[in-house]
Amino acid sequence: MKDDVILRTITKFMLPFIQIFAFYTLAHGEISPGGGFQAGVIFGASFILIALVFGKKEARSKMPRGVNDILLSTGDLIYAFTGLSCIFAGGHFLEYGELPFHSAKEGNHIGMIIIELGVAITVAAVMMTIFFDIAGKDDD
Amino acid sequence: MIAVDFLLLLFLVIIAVAAISAKDVLSSIMLLGSYSLVIAMEWVLLNAVDVAFTEAAVGAGISTILMIAALTRLPRFEKEMTEQKHFFGFCNRLELIALGTVIVTGALLISGTWDMPAFGDPNSPANSYLSPEYVARSYPETGSHNIVTAILASYRGYDTLGETTVVFTAAICLILLIRSYRNNER
Protein backbone atom coordinates (compact mmCIF):
# COMPACT_ATOMS: atom_id res chain seq x y z
CA MET A 1 0.00 0.00 0.00
CA LYS A 2 3.04 2.25 -0.01
CA ASP A 3 2.43 3.57 -3.51
CA ASP A 4 -1.11 4.79 -3.08
CA VAL A 5 -0.97 8.62 -3.10
CA ILE A 6 -4.54 9.11 -1.92
CA LEU A 7 -4.13 6.73 0.99
CA ARG A 8 -0.88 8.31 2.12
CA THR A 9 -2.20 11.87 1.93
CA ILE A 10 -5.43 11.06 3.76
CA THR A 11 -3.50 9.19 6.43
CA LYS A 12 -1.12 12.11 6.97
CA PHE A 13 -4.10 14.41 7.19
CA MET A 14 -6.08 12.21 9.61
CA LEU A 15 -3.32 11.16 12.04
CA PRO A 16 -3.26 14.34 14.21
CA PHE A 17 -7.02 14.24 14.50
CA ILE A 18 -7.01 10.61 15.60
CA GLN A 19 -4.42 11.29 18.26
CA ILE A 20 -6.16 14.44 19.51
CA PHE A 21 -9.40 12.46 19.65
CA ALA A 22 -7.61 9.93 21.85
CA PHE A 23 -6.59 12.66 24.29
CA TYR A 24 -10.08 14.13 24.17
CA THR A 25 -11.52 10.73 25.06
CA LEU A 26 -9.11 10.46 27.97
CA ALA A 27 -9.79 13.94 29.32
CA HIS A 28 -13.56 13.71 28.91
CA GLY A 29 -13.86 10.26 30.42
CA GLU A 30 -15.43 11.82 33.50
CA ILE A 31 -18.29 13.66 31.80
CA SER A 32 -19.01 11.68 28.64
CA PRO A 33 -18.55 8.13 27.34
CA GLY A 34 -14.89 7.27 27.21
CA GLY A 35 -11.97 6.75 29.51
CA GLY A 36 -8.59 5.12 29.74
CA PHE A 37 -9.25 1.96 27.76
CA GLN A 38 -10.82 3.67 24.77
CA ALA A 39 -8.19 6.41 24.69
CA GLY A 40 -5.38 3.85 24.80
CA VAL A 41 -6.91 1.77 22.04
CA ILE A 42 -7.43 4.79 19.78
CA PHE A 43 -3.91 6.07 20.38
CA GLY A 44 -2.45 2.64 19.67
CA ALA A 45 -4.60 2.38 16.54
CA SER A 46 -3.05 5.57 15.16
CA PHE A 47 0.39 3.93 15.23
CA ILE A 48 -1.05 0.76 13.72
CA LEU A 49 -2.41 2.94 10.90
CA ILE A 50 1.10 4.32 10.30
CA ALA A 51 2.43 0.76 10.18
CA LEU A 52 -0.26 -0.34 7.72
CA VAL A 53 0.14 2.56 5.31
CA PHE A 54 3.83 3.50 5.54
CA GLY A 55 5.29 0.18 6.60
CA LYS A 56 6.57 -1.18 9.89
CA LYS A 57 10.00 0.51 9.68
CA GLU A 58 8.47 3.97 9.52
CA ALA A 59 6.19 3.23 12.48
CA ARG A 60 9.11 1.83 14.47
CA SER A 61 11.08 5.00 13.84
CA LYS A 62 8.17 6.99 15.32
CA MET A 63 7.78 4.62 18.27
CA PRO A 64 11.04 2.73 18.92
CA ARG A 65 10.83 -0.70 20.46
CA GLY A 66 12.67 0.33 23.63
CA VAL A 67 10.31 3.25 24.31
CA ASN A 68 7.35 0.98 23.68
CA ASP A 69 8.58 -1.60 26.16
CA ILE A 70 9.20 1.04 28.82
CA LEU A 71 5.73 2.55 28.31
CA LEU A 72 4.26 -0.95 28.65
CA SER A 73 5.17 -1.16 32.32
CA THR A 74 5.04 2.57 33.10
CA GLY A 75 1.26 2.72 33.00
CA ASP A 76 0.80 -0.20 35.35
CA LEU A 77 3.40 1.27 37.72
CA ILE A 78 1.63 4.65 37.74
CA TYR A 79 -1.55 2.84 38.76
CA ALA A 80 0.11 0.80 41.50
CA PHE A 81 2.07 3.74 42.91
CA THR A 82 -1.09 5.85 43.07
CA GLY A 83 -2.54 3.07 45.22
CA LEU A 84 0.58 2.94 47.37
CA SER A 85 0.71 6.70 47.86
CA CYS A 86 -2.83 6.45 49.24
CA ILE A 87 -1.44 4.11 51.89
CA PHE A 88 1.31 6.60 52.73
CA ALA A 89 -1.29 9.36 52.96
CA GLY A 90 -3.07 7.40 55.65
CA GLY A 91 -5.83 5.53 53.82
CA HIS A 92 -6.32 2.12 52.33
CA PHE A 93 -4.89 0.93 49.04
CA LEU A 94 -6.46 2.99 46.22
CA GLU A 95 -8.49 5.13 48.63
CA TYR A 96 -8.04 8.40 46.74
CA GLY A 97 -10.07 10.42 49.22
CA GLU A 98 -7.08 10.40 51.57
CA LEU A 99 -4.75 12.02 49.07
CA PRO A 100 -3.55 15.44 50.27
CA PHE A 101 -5.97 17.69 48.40
CA HIS A 102 -8.60 20.06 49.72
CA SER A 103 -11.44 17.61 50.11
CA ALA A 104 -12.16 13.93 49.69
CA LYS A 105 -14.18 14.70 46.56
CA GLU A 106 -11.31 16.51 44.89
CA GLY A 107 -8.89 13.75 45.92
CA ASN A 108 -11.21 11.18 44.33
CA HIS A 109 -11.45 13.22 41.15
CA ILE A 110 -7.70 13.71 40.72
CA GLY A 111 -6.89 10.13 41.68
CA MET A 112 -9.30 8.87 39.04
CA ILE A 113 -7.70 11.07 36.37
CA ILE A 114 -4.20 9.80 37.26
CA ILE A 115 -5.11 6.14 37.13
CA GLU A 116 -7.04 6.62 33.87
CA LEU A 117 -3.81 8.05 32.45
CA GLY A 118 -1.94 4.95 33.65
CA VAL A 119 -4.50 2.62 32.10
CA ALA A 120 -4.37 4.56 28.81
CA ILE A 121 -0.55 4.36 28.62
CA THR A 122 -0.51 0.62 29.28
CA VAL A 123 -3.32 -0.20 26.86
CA ALA A 124 -1.81 1.92 24.06
CA ALA A 125 1.61 0.30 24.48
CA VAL A 126 0.09 -3.19 24.66
CA MET A 127 -1.91 -2.69 21.47
CA MET A 128 1.21 -1.52 19.63
CA THR A 129 3.30 -4.40 20.99
CA ILE A 130 0.70 -6.98 20.02
CA PHE A 131 0.38 -5.67 16.48
CA PHE A 132 4.09 -5.23 15.81
CA ASP A 133 4.91 -8.68 17.13
CA ILE A 134 2.11 -10.56 15.39
CA ALA A 135 2.36 -8.89 11.99
CA GLY A 136 5.24 -10.78 10.48
CA LYS A 137 6.08 -9.28 7.14
CA ASP A 138 7.55 -5.85 6.79
CA ASP A 139 4.69 -4.47 4.73
CA ASP A 140 1.24 -5.87 4.17
CA MET B 1 -37.82 0.29 19.41
CA ILE B 2 -38.35 -3.36 20.19
CA ALA B 3 -38.59 -4.13 16.46
CA VAL B 4 -35.20 -2.51 15.79
CA ASP B 5 -33.73 -4.41 18.71
CA PHE B 6 -35.12 -7.70 17.47
CA LEU B 7 -33.96 -7.13 13.88
CA LEU B 8 -30.43 -6.24 15.03
CA LEU B 9 -30.25 -9.39 17.12
CA LEU B 10 -31.53 -11.52 14.24
CA PHE B 11 -28.93 -9.93 11.97
CA LEU B 12 -26.31 -10.78 14.59
CA VAL B 13 -27.25 -14.48 14.50
CA ILE B 14 -27.11 -14.52 10.70
CA ILE B 15 -23.66 -12.89 10.65
CA ALA B 16 -22.40 -15.32 13.31
CA VAL B 17 -23.58 -18.34 11.29
CA ALA B 18 -21.99 -16.90 8.14
CA ALA B 19 -18.70 -16.23 9.96
CA ILE B 20 -18.59 -19.79 11.24
CA SER B 21 -19.48 -21.48 7.96
CA ALA B 22 -17.27 -19.50 5.52
CA LYS B 23 -14.45 -21.58 4.05
CA ASP B 24 -12.22 -18.57 3.46
CA VAL B 25 -10.75 -17.51 6.81
CA LEU B 26 -10.23 -13.93 5.61
CA SER B 27 -13.92 -13.44 4.83
CA SER B 28 -14.73 -15.07 8.15
CA ILE B 29 -12.57 -12.47 9.92
CA MET B 30 -14.23 -9.62 8.03
CA LEU B 31 -17.64 -11.00 9.03
CA LEU B 32 -16.46 -11.04 12.65
CA GLY B 33 -15.55 -7.35 12.33
CA SER B 34 -19.01 -6.49 11.04
CA TYR B 35 -20.47 -8.63 13.83
CA SER B 36 -18.65 -6.44 16.36
CA LEU B 37 -19.98 -3.30 14.70
CA VAL B 38 -23.57 -4.60 14.77
CA ILE B 39 -23.28 -5.57 18.41
CA ALA B 40 -21.92 -2.09 19.18
CA MET B 41 -25.15 -0.70 17.67
CA GLU B 42 -27.13 -3.10 19.83
CA TRP B 43 -25.36 -1.76 22.90
CA VAL B 44 -26.17 1.82 22.01
CA LEU B 45 -29.81 0.67 21.86
CA LEU B 46 -29.45 -0.89 25.31
CA ASN B 47 -27.95 2.41 26.61
CA ALA B 48 -24.52 0.94 27.34
CA VAL B 49 -22.66 3.77 25.61
CA ASP B 50 -19.26 3.15 27.19
CA VAL B 51 -19.38 -0.50 26.23
CA ALA B 52 -20.43 0.42 22.69
CA PHE B 53 -17.49 2.81 22.39
CA THR B 54 -15.05 0.17 23.59
CA GLU B 55 -16.50 -2.52 21.38
CA ALA B 56 -16.36 -0.31 18.28
CA ALA B 57 -12.73 0.56 19.01
CA VAL B 58 -11.50 -2.83 20.23
CA GLY B 59 -13.73 -5.45 18.62
CA ALA B 60 -14.30 -3.90 15.22
CA GLY B 61 -10.94 -2.16 14.97
CA ILE B 62 -8.02 -3.73 16.78
CA SER B 63 -9.25 -7.33 16.95
CA THR B 64 -9.95 -7.51 13.20
CA ILE B 65 -6.59 -5.96 12.33
CA LEU B 66 -4.80 -8.39 14.66
CA MET B 67 -6.44 -11.39 13.04
CA ILE B 68 -5.59 -10.16 9.55
CA ALA B 69 -2.04 -9.48 10.67
CA ALA B 70 -1.78 -13.02 11.99
CA LEU B 71 -3.27 -14.34 8.77
CA THR B 72 -0.34 -12.87 6.81
CA ARG B 73 1.72 -15.63 8.43
CA LEU B 74 -0.89 -18.39 8.19
CA PRO B 75 -2.61 -20.25 5.33
CA ARG B 76 -5.70 -18.44 4.15
CA PHE B 77 -8.08 -21.26 3.28
CA GLU B 78 -9.57 -23.83 5.56
CA LYS B 79 -8.86 -27.45 4.55
CA GLU B 80 -11.78 -29.51 3.31
CA MET B 81 -12.84 -32.21 5.71
CA THR B 82 -11.66 -35.58 4.44
CA GLU B 83 -13.73 -37.60 6.86
CA GLN B 84 -16.59 -39.45 5.27
CA LYS B 85 -20.07 -38.09 5.83
CA HIS B 86 -22.61 -40.29 7.55
CA PHE B 87 -26.28 -39.51 8.03
CA PHE B 88 -27.43 -38.80 4.48
CA GLY B 89 -24.26 -36.89 3.62
CA PHE B 90 -25.22 -34.19 6.08
CA CYS B 91 -22.56 -34.23 8.74
CA ASN B 92 -19.72 -36.40 9.97
CA ARG B 93 -19.25 -37.91 13.41
CA LEU B 94 -17.47 -34.98 15.06
CA GLU B 95 -20.04 -32.51 13.79
CA LEU B 96 -22.83 -34.72 15.08
CA ILE B 97 -21.25 -34.92 18.55
CA ALA B 98 -20.73 -31.15 18.56
CA LEU B 99 -24.31 -30.53 17.47
CA GLY B 100 -25.63 -32.82 20.19
CA THR B 101 -23.55 -31.20 22.94
CA VAL B 102 -24.45 -27.71 21.84
CA ILE B 103 -28.17 -28.41 21.57
CA VAL B 104 -28.30 -30.07 24.99
CA THR B 105 -26.40 -27.16 26.59
CA GLY B 106 -28.56 -24.58 24.86
CA ALA B 107 -31.78 -26.36 25.85
CA LEU B 108 -30.72 -26.48 29.49
CA LEU B 109 -29.81 -22.78 29.48
CA ILE B 110 -33.03 -21.79 27.71
CA SER B 111 -35.08 -23.75 30.22
CA GLY B 112 -33.20 -21.75 32.87
CA THR B 113 -34.48 -18.46 31.46
CA TRP B 114 -38.04 -19.35 32.51
CA ASP B 115 -37.10 -18.27 36.04
CA MET B 116 -35.18 -15.18 34.96
CA PRO B 117 -36.68 -11.77 35.72
CA ALA B 118 -38.19 -10.12 32.64
CA PHE B 119 -36.12 -7.96 30.30
CA GLY B 120 -36.06 -4.42 31.71
CA ASP B 121 -37.58 -5.29 35.06
CA PRO B 122 -36.61 -2.50 37.50
CA ASN B 123 -37.18 -4.75 40.54
CA SER B 124 -34.97 -7.64 39.45
CA PRO B 125 -32.24 -8.60 41.96
CA ALA B 126 -29.46 -7.34 39.70
CA ASN B 127 -31.04 -3.90 39.38
CA SER B 128 -32.27 -3.39 42.92
CA TYR B 129 -29.51 -4.55 45.26
CA LEU B 130 -26.24 -2.65 44.77
CA SER B 131 -26.61 -0.37 41.77
CA PRO B 132 -28.99 2.24 43.23
CA GLU B 133 -26.31 2.97 45.82
CA TYR B 134 -23.73 3.56 43.10
CA VAL B 135 -26.11 5.75 41.11
CA ALA B 136 -27.04 7.84 44.12
CA ARG B 137 -23.58 8.23 45.62
CA SER B 138 -21.13 8.39 42.74
CA TYR B 139 -21.61 12.06 41.85
CA PRO B 140 -21.50 13.51 45.39
CA GLU B 141 -18.54 11.34 46.34
CA THR B 142 -16.33 11.47 43.26
CA GLY B 143 -17.56 14.41 41.20
CA SER B 144 -17.66 12.29 38.05
CA HIS B 145 -20.63 12.78 35.74
CA ASN B 146 -20.12 9.40 34.13
CA ILE B 147 -21.21 6.78 36.64
CA VAL B 148 -19.47 3.99 34.71
CA THR B 149 -16.10 5.76 34.92
CA ALA B 150 -16.64 6.47 38.61
CA ILE B 151 -17.28 2.80 39.40
CA LEU B 152 -14.49 1.62 37.12
CA ALA B 153 -11.77 3.87 38.48
CA SER B 154 -12.83 4.48 42.05
CA TYR B 155 -15.18 1.91 43.58
CA ARG B 156 -13.77 -1.07 41.72
CA GLY B 157 -10.20 0.15 41.52
CA TYR B 158 -8.75 -3.23 42.45
CA ASP B 159 -10.66 -4.81 39.61
CA THR B 160 -9.25 -2.38 37.08
CA LEU B 161 -5.73 -2.74 38.46
CA GLY B 162 -5.93 -6.51 38.02
CA GLU B 163 -7.38 -6.08 34.57
CA THR B 164 -4.58 -3.73 33.49
CA THR B 165 -2.14 -6.33 34.77
CA VAL B 166 -3.88 -9.01 32.68
CA VAL B 167 -3.46 -6.90 29.53
CA PHE B 168 0.18 -6.25 30.46
CA THR B 169 0.74 -9.98 30.98
CA ALA B 170 -0.73 -10.71 27.54
CA ALA B 171 1.83 -8.38 25.97
CA ILE B 172 4.65 -10.03 27.93
CA CYS B 173 3.42 -13.47 26.77
CA LEU B 174 3.50 -12.34 23.15
CA ILE B 175 6.97 -10.85 23.52
CA LEU B 176 8.22 -14.13 24.97
CA LEU B 177 6.41 -16.21 22.34
CA ILE B 178 7.19 -14.61 19.02
CA ARG B 179 9.55 -11.70 19.33
CA SER B 180 12.91 -12.47 17.77
CA TYR B 181 16.15 -10.61 18.36
CA ARG B 182 17.85 -12.23 15.37
CA ASN B 183 18.95 -9.20 13.43
CA ASN B 184 20.11 -7.35 16.50
CA GLU B 185 17.65 -4.62 15.54
CA ARG B 186 17.32 -3.40 19.07
Added chain:
Amino acid sequence: MIEFIADKYNFWIAIVLMMIGFYAIIAKHNLVKKVIGLNIFQTSVFLFYISISKVDGGTAPIIWHPEGHAKVVYDNPLPHVLILTAIVVSVSVTAVALGIIVKLYQNYGSIEDDEIKTIELNEPELDSK
Protein backbone atom coordinates in the same frame (compact mmCIF):
# COMPACT_ATOMS: atom_id res chain seq x y z
CA MET C 1 -47.57 -15.18 24.87
CA ILE C 2 -46.23 -12.19 22.92
CA GLU C 3 -45.40 -10.52 26.21
CA PHE C 4 -43.52 -13.58 27.41
CA ILE C 5 -41.43 -13.63 24.23
CA ALA C 6 -40.76 -9.89 24.48
CA ASP C 7 -39.59 -10.42 28.04
CA LYS C 8 -37.13 -13.18 27.23
CA TYR C 9 -35.95 -12.97 23.64
CA ASN C 10 -32.75 -11.07 24.47
CA PHE C 11 -31.61 -13.92 26.70
CA TRP C 12 -32.61 -16.51 24.13
CA ILE C 13 -30.62 -14.84 21.38
CA ALA C 14 -27.63 -14.58 23.70
CA ILE C 15 -27.92 -18.33 24.25
CA VAL C 16 -28.26 -19.00 20.51
CA LEU C 17 -25.08 -16.99 19.87
CA MET C 18 -23.37 -18.98 22.61
CA MET C 19 -24.43 -22.19 20.90
CA ILE C 20 -22.99 -21.01 17.56
CA GLY C 21 -19.66 -20.10 19.16
CA PHE C 22 -19.52 -23.34 21.14
CA TYR C 23 -20.24 -25.37 18.00
CA ALA C 24 -17.34 -23.68 16.22
CA ILE C 25 -15.00 -24.38 19.13
CA ILE C 26 -15.85 -28.10 19.09
CA ALA C 27 -16.41 -28.92 15.43
CA LYS C 28 -14.01 -26.74 13.44
CA HIS C 29 -10.55 -28.09 12.72
CA ASN C 30 -9.01 -24.77 11.75
CA LEU C 31 -7.50 -23.09 14.81
CA VAL C 32 -8.24 -19.55 13.61
CA LYS C 33 -11.87 -20.59 13.20
CA LYS C 34 -11.80 -21.82 16.79
CA VAL C 35 -10.59 -18.40 17.92
CA ILE C 36 -13.43 -16.77 15.97
CA GLY C 37 -15.86 -19.11 17.72
CA LEU C 38 -14.32 -18.15 21.06
CA ASN C 39 -14.89 -14.47 20.23
CA ILE C 40 -18.55 -15.10 19.41
CA PHE C 41 -18.95 -17.06 22.65
CA GLN C 42 -17.47 -14.18 24.67
CA THR C 43 -19.68 -11.64 22.94
CA SER C 44 -22.77 -13.68 23.76
CA VAL C 45 -21.89 -13.55 27.45
CA PHE C 46 -21.47 -9.78 27.16
CA LEU C 47 -24.89 -9.53 25.51
CA PHE C 48 -26.43 -11.52 28.38
CA TYR C 49 -24.95 -9.19 31.00
CA ILE C 50 -25.95 -6.00 29.22
CA SER C 51 -29.49 -7.36 28.72
CA ILE C 52 -29.76 -7.90 32.46
CA SER C 53 -28.70 -4.31 33.12
CA LYS C 54 -31.54 -2.71 31.12
CA VAL C 55 -34.21 -0.92 33.14
CA ASP C 56 -37.52 0.08 31.59
CA GLY C 57 -37.57 3.81 30.84
CA GLY C 58 -33.97 4.17 31.93
CA THR C 59 -31.38 6.34 30.25
CA ALA C 60 -27.63 5.98 29.82
CA PRO C 61 -25.78 6.19 33.17
CA ILE C 62 -24.35 9.67 32.66
CA ILE C 63 -25.52 12.49 34.89
CA TRP C 64 -26.38 15.61 32.89
CA HIS C 65 -28.13 17.70 35.52
CA PRO C 66 -26.58 17.04 38.94
CA GLU C 67 -29.29 19.01 40.81
CA GLY C 68 -32.27 16.83 40.04
CA HIS C 69 -30.63 13.54 39.19
CA ALA C 70 -32.40 11.59 41.92
CA LYS C 71 -35.62 11.77 39.88
CA VAL C 72 -34.10 10.36 36.68
CA VAL C 73 -34.14 6.59 36.08
CA TYR C 74 -30.74 5.25 35.04
CA ASP C 75 -29.76 1.87 33.67
CA ASN C 76 -27.77 -0.38 35.93
CA PRO C 77 -24.14 0.78 35.51
CA LEU C 78 -22.43 -2.16 37.25
CA PRO C 79 -22.66 -4.75 34.40
CA HIS C 80 -21.40 -2.07 32.00
CA VAL C 81 -18.24 -1.77 34.10
CA LEU C 82 -17.71 -5.53 34.24
CA ILE C 83 -18.16 -5.88 30.48
CA LEU C 84 -15.91 -2.89 29.74
CA THR C 85 -13.01 -4.68 31.40
CA ALA C 86 -14.04 -8.02 29.88
CA ILE C 87 -13.83 -6.63 26.33
CA VAL C 88 -10.25 -5.50 26.81
CA VAL C 89 -9.37 -8.85 28.37
CA SER C 90 -11.01 -10.63 25.42
CA VAL C 91 -8.73 -8.85 22.94
CA SER C 92 -5.73 -9.92 25.04
CA VAL C 93 -6.98 -13.51 24.95
CA THR C 94 -7.36 -13.29 21.18
CA ALA C 95 -3.86 -11.88 20.82
CA VAL C 96 -2.21 -14.59 22.93
CA ALA C 97 -4.18 -17.29 21.11
CA LEU C 98 -3.05 -15.92 17.74
CA GLY C 99 0.53 -15.77 18.95
CA ILE C 100 0.40 -19.43 19.96
CA ILE C 101 -1.18 -20.34 16.59
CA VAL C 102 1.57 -18.52 14.69
CA LYS C 103 4.17 -20.39 16.73
CA LEU C 104 2.41 -23.71 16.07
CA TYR C 105 2.38 -23.01 12.36
CA GLN C 106 6.11 -22.30 12.42
CA ASN C 107 6.75 -25.62 14.14
CA TYR C 108 4.24 -27.95 12.48
CA GLY C 109 3.44 -26.30 9.14
CA SER C 110 -0.28 -26.64 9.68
CA ILE C 111 -3.06 -25.01 11.64
CA GLU C 112 -5.57 -27.86 11.38
CA ASP C 113 -5.70 -29.65 14.71
CA ASP C 114 -6.19 -33.16 13.24
CA GLU C 115 -3.11 -32.71 11.04
CA ILE C 116 -1.09 -31.51 14.01
CA LYS C 117 -2.23 -34.59 15.89
CA THR C 118 -1.11 -36.87 13.06
CA ILE C 119 2.29 -35.20 12.88
CA GLU C 120 2.68 -35.45 16.62
CA LEU C 121 1.79 -39.17 16.60
CA ASN C 122 4.21 -39.97 13.78
CA GLU C 123 7.18 -38.11 15.24
CA PRO C 124 7.11 -38.49 19.01
CA GLU C 125 10.36 -36.62 19.58
CA LEU C 126 9.77 -33.49 17.61
CA ASP C 127 12.45 -31.15 18.85
CA SER C 128 11.41 -27.57 19.36
CA LYS C 129 12.71 -25.10 16.87
